[in-house]
Amino acid sequence: MDTIELFQDHFGMKCVGVKFFEGEIDTSNLQILRDIKFCQAVxxxxDQPVLLDKDSISCKGAQYALGFEEGTEKEIANAIKLKRGISKETAEQLVENIPRIKNAHYKYIGLNIENPDILIFYMIPKRFMEFxxxxQRTGNSLEVRLSSITAMCGDVAVQTFLTKRICISFGCDDSREYGEVADEELIVGIPKEKIEEIMRIIC
Structure with missing residues (x-):
């Protein structure tokens, strides 16, 4: 088994690897999803490897966080304002705080692909405590940033990728519904390098 499989076997949980591709790749054996939310794609x-490109994502927040679309801040803020019943200024501040890939040059995002950049897990709190x-045998504590918008796409996938740190989220309404995150589960993003570091400790 490779390192990721050993990690999954040790903790008894599945994950989805996420890989950001900069250039052209062979897509002949992979399904490119269309009109789908990022959390739904995860x-x-x-169950199967899939690809996403700039035409795949139907959610404006995910398009923005993943860097597939620019200049939609006001549109996203207005949607949050109407949905949450908050002020325009508050909604704009929330959008400003969304982790996002700026000036993205990634053509594809692969899910459940070999050699991922990061991995997304659904964990119950007790399992996360064990992890x-x-x-913490490395001597490090976990710093957490939480938000209830763009949870799986922004706060987990993008933030983990950009910071190379372990990130967690309680989810947002969409990610819990379309990503089928159970009430008792957290969403956890772990860089591949951290998986390797932890497995060296365990083994």
Whole structure:
């Protein structure tokens, strides 16, 4: 088994690897999804490898966070304002705080693909505690940034990719519904390098 498989076997949970591709790749054996939310695509990827491109994502927040679309801040803020019943200024501040890939030059995002950049897990709190206890053998504590918007796409996938840190989220309404995140689960993003570091500790 490779390192990721060993990690999954040790903690008894599945994950979806996420890989950001800069250039052209062979797509002949991969399904490119269309008109889908990122969190929904992650759920599908539990069962099969898939690809996303700039025409795949139907959610404005995910398009913005993943860097597939620029200049939609006002549109996203207005949607948040109407949905949450908050002021325009507050909604704009929330959008400004969304982790996002700026000036993106990634053509594809692969889910459940070999050699991923990061991995997304659904974990129950007790399992995450067990993972954290092992992680803290490195002498590090976990710094957490939480938001209830663009949870799986922004706060987990993008933030983990950009910072190379472990990130968690309680989800947003869409990610819990379309990603089929159970009430008792957290969404956890882990860089591949951290998986390797933790497995060296365990083994």
């Amino acid at each position: 759920r599908i990827a539990y 954290l206890k092992i992680y």
